[in-house]
C-alpha cells in the first residue's frame with residue numbers, strides 16, 4: 001500500500017521525466033495498490049532468494065518496509081513505468097493506442113530496471129575492500145535502511161537498487177497478459193492471453209546493461225510480442241501524461257492479477273502462473289546480478305559482496 005512517506009524522487013531513474021511532471025505529482029495516498037499487493041511481492045521475492053538470512057531478506061522483501069515494495073510508496077507509486085502500467089494494446093480498429101506507443105511504455109519499464117541494475121553493481125564496490133574484506137560500517141543493518149535514493153550504507157544502497165529494479169519486473173507478471181490463459185475472442189474487456197510459462201526475454205537486464213541504449217531497445221522491441229498488453233492505470237505514462245483509460249484495456253477492472261480474487265486471476269490458474277513466473281524471473285535477476293559482481297570485481301571480491309548482502313552478520317561470517 002502507498003504510504004504517506006515523502007520520498008525524494010530518484011536522481012537516476014527519473015532523470016528522463018520532465019521537472020514539470022515531478023512538480024505535478026501529488027501522492028494519491030488513498031488509492032488502492034496498483035501492484036501485486038505487498039504480501040505477494042514478499043512471497044515472490046523470498047522464494048527467489050532461498051539463501052538469504054532473516055534480517056537481510058526482510059530488508060529486501062518485507063511486504064511493508066522492504067526495498068522491493070519501495071516503488072509502491074510516495075511519489076514513485078504514481079509513475080506508470082515503475083509498475084509496467086499503460087503498455088496496453090489490442091489488435092482492433094480504433095484502439096486508442098498504437099503498438100508502438102504500448103511498446104514505448106514497456107521499454108520505459110525495462111529502462112528503469114537497467115538503471116537500477118547498473119547502480120547496484122556500482123554501489124556493491126563499497127561492501128568490501130580491495131582484498132575482499134567486509135567494510136563493517138557499510139554492511140550493518142542495526143538500524144533500518146531508508147529507501148530514499150540517498151547515498152548511505154553500501155548494503156542498504158545495493159538492496160534499494162535491486163529492490164526498485166525488481167519491483168517493475170514482478171509487477172509485469174500481474175499487470176500483463178504474459179502468463180494468462182489464451183482467450184478465444186479477444187476484446188478490450190477480455191484481452192488475449194499469451195500463455196507463456198517462462199520469464200520474458202526482454203527482461204534480460206544484465207545483458208541489456210552492457211549494451212548501448214539503441215541496441216537494447218532494438219533487441220527488446222524485437223522480443224515483445226505484437227499482442228502483449230499491460231493495463232491502463234491512471235498514473236503517469238513515460239511521456240509525462242496522466243493516462244486517460246477511456247476505451248483502453250484497464251488495469252483495475254480487466255487485467256490486474258494483484259491478488260488471487262480478481263476476475264482475471266480467477267480464470268484457469270492465471271494468478272498462480274503470474275506468481276510462479278515472476279518468481280522464476282527474480283531468481284534469474286538475482287543469479288545474473290551475482291554473475292555480474294564476480295565478473296566485474298573478480299570471484300574473490302564478488303563472492304565476498306554476495307556474502308555481505310545475504311548474511312546478517314557479514315563481519316563474522318564472510319571471511
Ligand SMILES: [Zn+2]
Nearest residue numbers: 034035083171
Ligand atoms: Zn508496483
